[in-house]
Amino acid sequence: FQSLRVILEEKITVNRERVAKLRRDNGETVIDQITADQIVKGMRGMRALVNETSTLDPYSGIKFRGLTIPECQARLPKKHNQPLPESVYWLLLTGDIPTPSQAEELRSELASRASLPQHIEDMLNSLPKSLHPMVQLSIGVNSLCEGNQFDKAFKSDCKRADYWKSALEDALNLVAKIPRIAAIIYRNAFKDGKICAPSQSCDLAENLGRMLGWDDPNFFELLRLYLTLHSDHEGGNVSAHTTHLVGSGLCDVFRSYSSGLNALAGPLHGLANQEVLKWLIELWKIVGDNPTEDDIRKYVEGTMKKGQVVPGYGHAVLRVPDPRFLIELEYKKNYIQNDPLLNIVELCYKVIPDMLKQQGKAKNPYPNVDAGSGALLHHYGLREYEFFTVLFGVSRAIGCSASQVWDRALLLPIERPISLTLESLEELVQQA
Ligand code: AMX
Structure with missing residues (x-):
């Protein structure tokens, strides 16, 4: 953990200089224009935020600090075949x-902090x-804010330049x-409420999987992939x-990310993964294990006729x-033989893009x-789809909290x- 701090301190000094230079040399440079359409249509395409952790290209997709997910899979320290979330x-x-030892240092540090105060478990x-x-x-994440380090620093005579240390x-x-x-929520809502303690020797994914109640290395492997895929998606989502x-x-970060989680819970955003499974299960019930493209x-x-997305x-x-979807399909190909629901997912991919293109509304079919x-x-047996967005939220904590440090x-x-x-707006358009 000490080495993480030292590395960050060096990088922060350099990057503060970059901001100062940018502002000094080009603070007034115009880099973009805003149209009236962008203002009434959710600020699409408007470049207006600084976010260091990842970038999203419309055609090549997400890059974490310049690395595509396949590059991350190839180059980051792994357990089995997937990058360690740490x-x-x-x-x-x-x-x-x-380095492997830096990843291990962070794994061990996070594992040592994995338990919760008893009153939060009781709550x-x-x-x-x-x-x-x-x-x-x-609620759970919000409640972690009690006694947080950032507030302590803010209320003490900590200099603004050092706020990042308590934020980290x-x-x-x-x-x-x-x-x-997440695991307590799952065990209470869907199982018997009993939960094992986090282990000092597991990585984040295995600890999560074990606390959820699994003892299956293949499921832990999927969770490692899941945590990576959902960890970050640039700053504008x-x-x-x-x-x-x-x-x-x-x-x-607790109160900020608690708000972020409420944002994630919208059906057009993170809740979509719950909605997808609900929708797929209904489809499966109707069409059976071996549907045709026409089915x-x-x-x-039917979905479109109801006016639903x-x-x-x-x-x-x-x-x-x-x-990220293509990596999911790749994972299925490499690890999973003949799962009827996943076969339906693949068949949907053959059929739906053309249908959305024909409908002519979605910019991305x-x-x-x-x-x-x-x-x-x-x-892998995790079927309670109301829980799925929680796993998305566990993953996205990685990116959102790293961004807040920056x-x-x-x-x-x-x-x-x-x-x-x-x-x-009408007046501005007339004047333009
Ligand atoms: N099915 C049917 N219609 C769709 C559609 C879909 N999957 N995606 C977009 N459209 C429609 C929109 O509803 C919109 O219709 P309108 O003009 O009548 O309002 C029109 O196509 C244009 O929309 P867009 O510019 O292509 O999309 P957007 O940027 O406004 O919204 C998104 C993007 C993801 C919200 C939208 O595609 C959608 O609702 N998808 C289904 C929900 C989903 O999968 N969300 C998950 C996104 C990823 C994530 O955050 N986890």
């Missing part, structure tokens, strides 16, 4: 590929089982503890942007099949990450754009 976290925090155990798991997760402490605590919150926005008012078409037509398809930025993730979890490191200010009334 090595992804190191990469997002520092921009460097960790989670007292929540009604019927409360949606995402609400429970948001909190970020590590969030990533270390959120798997246990609803959950990352919410976390950044709330954090910009100097909320600690799928009929079902999709086809869950798991489309994306606000991507304009190609989501590389291709599958996103949610189109396949739930069916993979289903294969928000503090770069001394980013409170976010405060200007909103317009329709009348003022």
Whole structure:
């Protein structure tokens, strides 16, 4: 952990210089224009945020600190065939590929912080089982803010330049503890409420899997992939942007990310993976194990006729099949023989893009990450789809908390754009 701090300190000094130079030399340089359409259509394509951890290209997809996911799979320290989530976290925090010993250092540090205060376990155990798991997760993460290091630093005479140090402490605590919150929610809502303790020797994925109640190395392997795929998706998506926005008012990472989790819980965003599985199971019930392309078409037509979106398809930025979805298919090919639900996922991929193209509305007719993730979890016996977005939330804590460390490191200010009334927008358009 000490070496992580030292590396970050060096990088932060360099990057603060870069910001200072950018502002000094080019602070007034115009780099983009905004159209009226962008203002009324959810700010699509507007480049207006700084986010260091990842970038998203419409055609090549997500890059974590410049590395595609296949590059991460090839170059990051692994367990079996997938990157350790801890090595992804190191990469997002520092921009460097960790050495195996650095990944191990972070693994051990996170494992040592994995337990929860008893009163938070009691609080989670007292929540009604019927409360949606995402609400429970948001409550659990919010409650971690008690005694957080950032507030302590803020209230002491800590200099603003050093805020990142306490933000890093909190970020590590969030990533270390959120798997246990998730597992308690799962065990209470869907099982007998009993849960094993986190182990000092497991990585984040295996600890999560074991606390959920699995003892299957193949499931742990899938969780490693899952945590990597969902860890970050640049800064403009609803959950990352919410976390950044709330954090910009100097909320600690627990309250910021708790807000981000509520953002993730929308059906057009992270809840889509729950919606996809619900939709696929209904489809499976109707068409059986060996459907034809026409069977799928009929079902999709029914969804569209009801005016609903086809869950798991489309994306606000991507304009190609989501590389994360293609990795899910690759995983199925390499690890899973003949699973009827996953076969249906593949058949959907053959049929749905053409149907969405014909409908002519969606700018991206291709599958996103949610189109396949739930069916993979289903294969290993995790079938309670109301829980799926919680796993998304556990993963995304990695990217959102690393970003918040950098928000503090770069001394980013409170976010405060200007909103317009329709009348003022109409006037501006006339004047332009
Ligand atoms: N099925 C049917 N219609 C769709 C569609 C889909 N999967 N995706 C987009 N459309 C429609 C939109 O509803 C919109 O219709 P409208 O003009 O009548 O309002 C039109 O196509 C244009 O939308 P867009 O510009 O292509 O998409 P967007 O940027 O506004 O929204 C997204 C992107 C993801 C919300 C949208 O594609 C969608 O609702 N997909 C299904 C839900 C889903 O899978 N969400 C997960 C996204 C990934 C994630 O965050 N986890």
